[in-house]
Amino acid sequence: MRTITDPSRLGPGKRAVAIGVFDGVHLGHQKLLREVVAEAAARGLESLALTFEPHPLRVLRPDSAPGLLTTFEEKAELIAATGVQTLVVRPFDAAFAATPPAAFITRYLHDELGAVLVMVGFNFSFGAGGQGTPQFLLEHGRSAGLEVAIIPALKCNHVTVSSTAVRRAITQGNVEQAAALLGRPYGLRGEVRHGDGRGAQLGFPTANMAAPADRVIPANGVYVVSVTADGVRRAGVANVGRRPTFGGKERGIEAHLLDYGGDLYGRRAEVAFLKRLRDEMAFNSAEELRKQIAWDVRRAREVLAAGLAPFYNPPALC
Numbered sequence: 001m002r003t004i005t006d007p008s009r010l011g012p013g014k015r016a017v018a019i020g021v022f023d024g025v026h027l028g029h030q031k032l033l034r035e036v037v038a039e040a041a042a043r044g045l046e047s048l049a050l051t052f053e054p055h056p057l058r059v060l061r062p063d064s065a066p067g068l069l070t071t072f073e074e075k076a077e078l079i080a081a082t083g084v085q086t087l088v089v090r091p092f093d094a095a096f097a098a099t100p101p102a103a104f105i106t107r108y109l110h111d112e113l114g115a116v117l118v119m120v121g122f123n124f125s126f127g128a129g130g131q132g133t134p135q136f137l138l139e140h141g142r143s144a145g146l147e148v149a150i151i152p153a154l155k156c157n158h159v160t161v162s163s164t165a166v167r168r169a170i171t172q173g174n175v176e177q178a179a180a181l182l183g184r185p186y187g188l189r190g191e192v193r194h195g196d197g198r199g200a201q202l203g204f205p206t207a208n209m210a211a212p213a214d215r216v217i218p219a220n221g222v223y224v225v226s227v228t229a230d231g232v233r234r235a236g237v238a239n240v241g242r243r244p245t246f247g248g249k250e251r252g253i254e255a256h257l258l259d260y261g262g263d264l265y266g267r268r269a270e271v272a273f274l275k276r277l278r279d280e281m282a283f284n285s286a287e288e289l290r291k292q293i294a295w296d297v298r299r300a301r302e303v304l305a306a307g308l309a310p311f312y313n314p315p316a317l318c
Helices: 027-043 056-060 072-081 101-112 134-143 163-171 175-182 286-305
Strands: 002-004 015-019 046-053 086-091 115-121 147-151 186-191 207-210 221-229 232-241 252-257 268-278
Touching (some): 015 027, 027 046, 027 115, 046 072, 072 086, 101 115, 115 134, 163 175, 175 186, 175 268, 186 207, 232 286, 268 286
Parallel strands (some): 002 086, 015 046, 046 086, 115 147
Antiparallel strands (some): 186 268, 207 252, 221 232, 232 252
């Protein structure tokens, strides 16, 4: 997949275009993108995804913008995995946000992207004040020579798949539901850093990561996780929180890898959250905490031995 950050350099062509913020690239996004790829192939068109950076709500409502489900790098990787040929990243700022919906259709979709087919989700909005709706696009697209298809809502276990629903599940600690909506376990990437060494003193050394400030972080607690570094994925158990037993202030992620005695310091790693085991708790002593961690490790092994599907492949629940 080629990625273009200056849409004016796209070049001529006839294209099938999927539009969206695509934060999380959840199952609904994936359905939209794969349908664009299939239609483009059937009609001899180039398949293209149009997205926006930064997230529009970080420009329109910076004080209440939600945490992100993916970095741009992760989003691009996930979009590429659907088979889309070209990703166009349109810079989103106040001037662009003020574009009237009709001008968005003619100026950006028809003239700039060469769209002949446009596909959007049921809840897509665009143009000044979000006045552009899928129905507006359907009606006004015709006059610009565009065929428009609106992808209906996708439901998973009676939940409408959306980035909002994914965020809610993660912040509630329901990482299994988040995995079902995403089609993969939710993960966070970062650099493994040195901690205070208390995990090793307790007999359970940990790989430590800061909680990324701009990302959605799972509810504080202990989770069965997989940790991927240098292309190798290992099972583990991780605490998300502030380590109240030791008066911790900074929120972080501490993952103990099962059956691993190596050193990941300074490496990039991804922690994927598979199942929540319990709340984060304060203990009266280090020995109480050690016994609890030992129980967490045993429980994680039991969960993995029972065949926790997300550690291997995402569950086919939707």
